[in-house]
Amino acid sequence: MEKVRLSLEEVNALSMRVLTSNGMAEDHARAIARVITAGQRDECHSHGIYRLLVCVRSLREGKLVGDARPQLSELSPAIVRVDAGFGYSQLAFELGSKVLVEKARNVGIAALSINNCFHFSALWPEVEAIASEGLAAVAMTPSHSWVAPAGGTKPVFGTNPIAFAWPRPGRFPFVFDFATSGIARGDIELHRRTGKEIPLGWAVDEAGQPTTDPAAAMRGAMLTFGGHKGSALSAMVELLAGPLLGDLTSLESQKFDEGVGATPCHGELVLAFNPDIFAAGKRAQGDQYAEAMFDAIAGQGARLPSQRRFEARVRSEANGVEVSAQLYADVKALIRN
Amino acid sequence: MEKVRLSLEEVNALSMRVLTSNGMAEDHARAIARVITAGQRDECHSHGIYRLLVCVRSLREGKLVGDARPQLSELSPAIVRVDAGFGYSQLAFELGSKVLVEKARNVGIAALSINNCFHFSALWPEVEAIASEGLAAVAMTPSHSWVAPAGGTKPVFGTNPIAFAWPRPGRFPFVFDFATSGIARGDIELHRRTGKEIPLGWAVDEAGQPTTDPAAAMRGAMLTFGGHKGSALSAMVELLAGPLLGDLTSLESQKFDEGVGATPCHGELVLAFNPDIFAAGKRAQGDQYAEAMFDAIAGQGARLPSQRRFEARVRSEANGVEVSAQLYADVKALIRN
Numbered sequence: 001m002e003k004v005r006l007s008l009e010e011v012n013a014l015s016m017r018v019l020t021s022n023g024m025a026e027d028h029a030r031a032i033a034r035v036i037t038a039g040q041r042d043e044c045h046s047h048g049i050y051r052l053l054v055c056v057r058s059l060r061e062g063k064l065v066g067d068a069r070p071q072l073s074e075l076s077p078a079i080v081r082v083d084a085g086f087g088y089s090q091l092a093f094e095l096g097s098k099v100l101v102e103k104a105r106n107v108g109i110a111a112l113s114i115n116n117c118f119h120f121s122a123l124w125p126e127v128e129a130i131a132s133e134g135l136a137a138v139a140m141t142p143s144h145s146w147v148a149p150a151g152g153t154k155p156v157f158g159t160n161p162i163a164f165a166w167p168r169p170g171r172f173p174f175v176f177d178f179a180t181s182g183i184a185r186g187d188i189e190l191h192r193r194t195g196k197e198i199p200l201g202w203a204v205d206e207a208g209q210p211t212t213d214p215a216a217a218m219r220g221a222m223l224t225f226g227g228h229k230g231s232a233l234s235a236m237v238e239l240l241a242g243p244l245l246g247d248l249t250s251l252e253s254q255k256f257d258e259g260v261g262a263t264p265c266h267g268e269l270v271l272a273f274n275p276d277i278f279a280a281g282k283r284a285q286g287d288q289y290a291e292a293m294f295d296a297i298a299g300q301g302a303r304l305p306s307q308r309r310f311e312a313r314v315r316s317e318a319n320g321v322e323v324s325a326q327l328y329a330d331v332k333a334l335i336r337n
Numbered sequence: 338m339e340k341v342r343l344s345l346e347e348v349n350a351l352s353m354r355v356l357t358s359n360g361m362a363e364d365h366a367r368a369i370a371r372v373i374t375a376g377q378r379d380e381c382h383s384h385g386i387y388r389l390l391v392c393v394r395s396l397r398e399g400k401l402v403g404d405a406r407p408q409l410s411e412l413s414p415a416i417v418r419v420d421a422g423f424g425y426s427q428l429a430f431e432l433g434s435k436v437l438v439e440k441a442r443n444v445g446i447a448a449l450s451i452n453n454c455f456h457f458s459a460l461w462p463e464v465e466a467i468a469s470e471g472l473a474a475v476a477m478t479p480s481h482s483w484v485a486p487a488g489g490t491k492p493v494f495g496t497n498p499i500a501f502a503w504p505r506p507g508r509f510p511f512v513f514d515f516a517t518s519g520i521a522r523g524d525i526e527l528h529r530r531t532g533k534e535i536p537l538g539w540a541v542d543e544a545g546q547p548t549t550d551p552a553a554a555m556r557g558a559m560l561t562f563g564g565h566k567g568s569a570l571s572a573m574v575e576l577l578a579g580p581l582l583g584d585l586t587s588l589e590s591q592k593f594d595e596g597v598g599a600t601p602c603h604g605e606l607v608l609a610f611n612p613d614i615f616a617a618g619k620r621a622q623g624d625q626y627a628e629a630m631f632d633a634i635a636g637q638g639a640r641l642p643s644q645r646r647f648e649a650r651v652r653s654e655a656n657g658v659e660v661s662a663q664l665y666a667d668v669k670a671l672i673r674n
Contacts, residue, residue, distance in 0.1 A: 075614055076445045078415045108413045109448045109608075113615060136581060138573075145633075152639035156630060164573045174576070176569035226563025232513035232642045233570075235630070236475075236501045239511070243627040244473060244612050246619030251633060252626055271446075275581050277412055278450060282583030289589055290580040293493060293572070296482075296588060302489035305569045 002325035011049060011321060012037045014331065018052045021336040022059045025067035031090035035121045040321050043312035046186030047122045049323060049331050054120055055088075056334045058262040064088065064118050070095050078107045081245075084117035089268060092117055093126055100272050101133045108277030112270040113245045119143070120263045123163035124177035124306065126270060131165035131173035136273040139163045140237045143264040144257060145250040147181045148221035150231035153208030155221040158250030158264065159185050160237035166290065174294065176305035180234035181222045188214045188222070241269040339662035348386060348658060349374040351668065355389045358673040359396045362404035368427035372458045377658050380649035383523030384459045386660060386668050391457055392425075393671045395599040401425070401455050407432050415440055415447045418582075421454035426605060429454055430463055437609050438470045445614030449607040450582040456480070457600045460500035461514035461643065463607060468502035468510035473610040476500045477574045480601040481594065482587040484518045485558035487568035490545030492558040495587035495601065496522050497574035503627065511631065513642035517571035518559045525551045525559070578606040 006014070015033035020026060032055065040048030058064045068087025072095055075081050080099040084092035096112045103110035123139040130137035143158030161184075163177035179185075182202045191198050192214035200210050203217030211217050224230035242249040247267030248256060256265055275283045298304060343351070352370035357363060369392065377385030395401045405424025409432055412418050417436040421429035433449045440447035460476040467474035480495030498521075500514035516522075519539045528535050529551035537547050540554030548554050561567035579586040584604030585593060593602055616623045634641060 073617075075617060076443075078447075079445045079614060081617060106413075107444070108416045109446060110415075111446045111610075111615070113617075136577065149634045149637075149639045152634065152637040154633070154637045156633045156637075162570075164569070166573075166576045174572065176566075176573070178566045178569065180566075225566050228640075228642065229513075229515045229517075229562050230566070232501070232515065233499075235511065235634075235642075236503075236513070238630055239503045239627055240473065240610065243623030244610055244615050246616030246623055249626045249630050251630060273448075273577065273581055275583075277416060278448070278581045279583035280410075280412060280418060280450075286580030286583055289586045290576055293575055293586050293588060296491070296493045297486045297489065297572075300486075300489040300491045300493075302486045305565065305572075 003322045004325050004328045005320055005322050006328075007320040008037055008041055008316060011040050015049065015052060018056060018331060018334045022056050022334065023066045024059060028066065028068075028088055028091050031094050032088055032121075035090055035125045038125050039122060040323070041313055041316040042309040043316070043321070044122060044309065046184055046190055048321075050186070050190070050327060051120055052331050052334060054263055058118060061260045061262050063257070063260060063262050063265070072096060072099065074099065075113070078103055078110045079113065080110070081113040081115060083115045086116050086265065087118065089114055089117035089119045090121065093268075093270070097126070097129060097270070100270060101130060101135065104135050104272035104274045108274045110272050112272075114268040114270070115245060115247050116265065117268060118263045118265045119268060122177055123161050124165070124175050124309075127163045127165035127177070128173060128175055130270070130272050131167040131175070134167050134276075136167065136275065137163075137165045138271040139268065140241045141268040142238050142242050142248070142250040142253060142266050143185070145254045146185060146222050147224055147234065148204065149235070150224060150228040153204050153221055156251060157181075157224070157231075157234040157238060158253070159222065160234045160250070162233065162237060168291070168294075169287070172306070172310045174290075174304060174306075178225070180224055180230050180237060182225045183222070185222065188217055192218070241267050245269060340659045341662050341665045342657055342659050343665075344657040345374055345378055345653060348377050352386065352389060355393060355668060355671045359393050359671065360403045361396060365403065365405075365425055365428050368431050369425055369458075372427055372462045375462050376459060377660070378650055378653040379646040380653070380658070381459060381646065383521055383527055385658075387523070387527070387664060388457055389668050389671060391600055395455060398597045398599050400594070400597060400599050400602070409433060409436065411436065412450070415444045416450065417447070418450040418452060420452050423453050423602065424455065426451055426454035426456045427458065430605075430607070434463070434466060434607070437607060438467060438472065441472050441609035441611045445611045447609050449609075451605040451607070452582060452584050453602065454605060455600045455602045456605060459514055460498050461502070461512050461646075464500045464502035464514070465510060465512055467607070467609050468504040468512070471504050471613075473504065473612065474500075474502045475608040476605065477578045478605040479575050479579050479585070479587040479590060479603050480522070482591045483522060483559050484561055484571065485541065486572070487561060487565040490541050490558055493588060494518075494561070494568075494571040494575060495590070496559065497571045497587070499570065499574060505628070505631075506624070509643070509647045511627075511641060511643075515562070517561055517567050517574060519562045520559070522559065525554055529555070578604050582606060
C-alpha cells in the first residue's frame with residue numbers, strides 16, 4: 001500500500017485546515033488537532049487523521065455545535081463540571097482539567113464531569129495530561145449501544161473505554177487505555193475499509209451468530225472483552241460516566257443520534273488522585289514500590305501497556321509519521337475552500 | 338458429599354466462637370462473623386465458614402494483631418484514612434465507612450484508605466453497605482504476588498479484586514466483585530481440597546507451562562482474566578490500593594509474609610460517589626436511564642452480576658444454608674476451650 005510521510009507539524013496543520021474549513025471554531029480545532037496529531041504520532045491509527053473523516057461527518061450532519069462555548073461550574077471542593085454544550089469534548093477537557101488538577105492538589109481526590117459532549121478521541125491523552133502534573137488519573141466514557149452484555153446478543157453497552165495513568169518521575173507514565181469491548185469500534189471500521197475479516201470473538205451478526213464479517217458485525221453487536229467480568233466493567237462505565245453525571249447511557253446516546261451515525265454524544269468522568277495527600281508521608285516509598293513492580297513486569301520480558309505507543313512516539317518525533325496515500329487523499333478531500 | 342444445614346444465626350455463632358476462642362477481640366470477631374455469615378448466606382462458598390480456617394491460621398501464626406485498635410484520621414474533606422494496626426480489615430472498614438459516607442454526602446466524591454490491614458473477605462459486603470446509603474461505590478485491594486502479568490509467567494500481581502455497587506431504590510443494588518486474576522485463589526484452594534482439576538487458562542506451573550493441577554498452580558503463577566486488559570487493570574489495583582495509599586504492593590505484601598502463608602496484609606481503597614451532587618439536578622433521570630439499561634440486559638435473558646448471589650440470599654434467609662459435613666467438622670475443630 002502506497003504511503004505518504006508527514007511531519008507532526010504537517011499532521012497538525014492538515015487537521016486544522018480540515019476542521020476550520022468545515023466550520024469549526026479555531027480553539028476547538030486547535031484542541032482536536034492536538035489529540036489527532038498525538039494519535040498519529042503514537043501510531044494509534046484509528047485515532048489519527050482517520051478520525052477527521054468522522055469529525056467532518058459529524059460537523060456536516062449538524063448535530064454537533066462547532067463553536068460551542070464550554071461552561072464550567074464547581075459542584076463542590078472536589079468536583080468540577082463542564083457543560084460542553086454539544087461541542088466536542090477536547091476544549092471542555094482542557095478547560096476543566098486545570099480546575100481538576102487544582103482540586104486534586106488541595107483535596108487529594110477530585111472529579112471532572114464533562115457533560116453534553118461529542119466524544120471521539122482516545123482517553124490516554126487526557127490521563128497522560130493529568131499524570132504530567134504528578135497525579136494518578138482514571139477516565140471513562142460510554143459511547144453508542146454497540147456491544148452486547150455477557151450472556152446476550154443484543155447491543156446495550158458502548159465500547160466504554162477505561163484509561164488510567166500513574167506518574168513516573170522522569171519517565172513516560174504507566175498508562176493504559178482500553179475499550180471494554182473486545183476491540184475498539186474504529187478497528188472494526190478499519191477492517192471494513194481495508195476488506196479484512198475480523199477474528200471470531202469480536203462480534204455477533206444481527207441474528208446473534210458469531211461473525212468474521214466487519215460489516216455484519218457493525219450491524220449486529222460487538223462483544224465485551226473478558227466475558228462476564230468485562231461486561232460488568234462496561235456496565236460500571238455506563239453508570240459512572242452516564243447516570244451518575246446526569247448524562248446519557250450508550251442506549252440513550254444512540255437514541256439521541258436518531259440514526260445519523262454521528263460521533264456519540266454523552267458524558268465523561270475523569271478522576272484525579274494526589275499521592276502526596278493519600279500516601280500520608282510515604283510518597284517516596286510508594287514510588288519505589290511502584291517502580292519495583294514495573295521492573296518485575298518488564299524484567300521477565302512482559303510489556304508494560306503503552307510501551308509500543310511510547311516507542312512510536314520517539315520514532316515519530318524524530319522522523320515524522322507514515323499514513324496510507326489513500327487515507328491522506330480522503331482526508332485532504334475534506335478541505336473546503 | 339454429606340451436608341449439614343445451619344441457620345444464619347448458627348453460622349454467625351459458630352464464627353464468633355471460633356474467632357474469640359482463638360484470641361480475637363470481641364468487636365473484631367463481630368465484624369468478621371458478619372461478613373463470613375453474609376458470604377455463606379450468599380453461597381459464596383470460598384468466603385463462607387471456609388475462611389475461618391485461614392483466619393485462625395493467621396491468628397495462630399502471630400503476625401496478625403487480634404485486638405488491634407483501628408486509628409482514624411481525616412486527610413482532607415474528601416479522604417479518610419484508617420490505620421488498621423495490623424488487625425483484620427473489617428472493623429477498620431466499619432469505622433471508616435461511616436466517615437466516608439458523610440464525606441461523600443458533603444463533597445460528592447470521597448475516598449477511604451484502609452492501611453496495614455490483613456484482608457481476606459470479598460469486597461461486595463463493603464460496596465453494598467455504601468450503596469445502601471444511596472451512593473455508588475468502588476473498592477479494590479492487592480493481595481499476595483500470585484498472578485503473572487500478561488506476556489509473563491512469574492507472579493507479580495495479587496488476585497486484585499475490584500468491586501462496584503450502584504444503588505437501586507427498593508431493590509438489590511447492581512453489584513459486581515471480581516478478581517482480576519482468571520479466578521479467585523480461594524477457588525483453586527477449594528479444587529485442591531476436593532481433588533478436582535482446574536481448567537486450562539487459570540494458571541501456569543513453576544516452569545511457566547499451562548497446568549490443570551491446583552497444587553502446581555499454587556506453586557507457579559495464576560493468570561489474569563481478559564489477557565492484557567485484565568493485566569492492566571490488575572496493575573491499576575496495585576497502584577491505587579498500594580503505593581497511592583503509602584501501602585504495600587502484592588510483591589511487598591508477599592515479602593512481609595516471610596513465607597508464613599498468612600492472609601495478605603496491605604491497603605484497601607474504597608471510593609464513594611454521590612449522584613445527588615454529581616448529577617446536578619438530574620438524579621431522577623439518571624436512575625431512569627440506569628434502570629432502562631438493566632432492563633435491556635435482563636430483558637434479553639442475560640444475567641445481571643450478583644443475581645445468583647441475591648437468589649441464594651433470599652433462599653438462605655428463608656431456609657438457612659448447607660455446608661459440607663467435612664468442612665463443618667474442620668471448622669468446629671478450631672474452637673479452643
